[in-house]
Amino acid sequence: MKSLLLVAHGSRRAASNDEVRDLTEQLRQQAQGRYAQVNCAFLELAEPSIPDGIEACIQAGAQEITVLPYFLSAGRHVAEDIPQEVAIKQQEYPQLKIEIAPYLGSTTQMSELLLAHVAE
Secondary structure (H helix, E strand, C coil): CEEEEEEECCCCCHHHHHHHHHHHHHHHHHCCCCCCEEEEEECCCCCCEHHHHHHHHHHCCCCEEEEEECCCCCCHHHHHHHHHHHHHHHHHCCCCEEEECCCHHHCCCHHHHHHHHHHC
């Protein structure tokens, strides 16, 4: 079973975390057939944490997990923190495939998306 884990920074502002949860629900509805489950996790300031998010996927039966960093640039969190968190779970479950997808801001479609967004 394949799972998608959307990873955001997390915020002290509950409404911001709820936006990520709402996006996760939209992804869940649109990912039918590609991912059996879609969940979210947060680097800090909100729950679940990345390790807890990965664990939830595993406990639900995931055999492959794709971690999608919901970040616009490759700062320390994308380059170091998220890979470190994922590596801990990968060592705990070496039989599972856990991969980190390219962060959101790296998509070649970002400029098109921004232009479409401001045109709305």
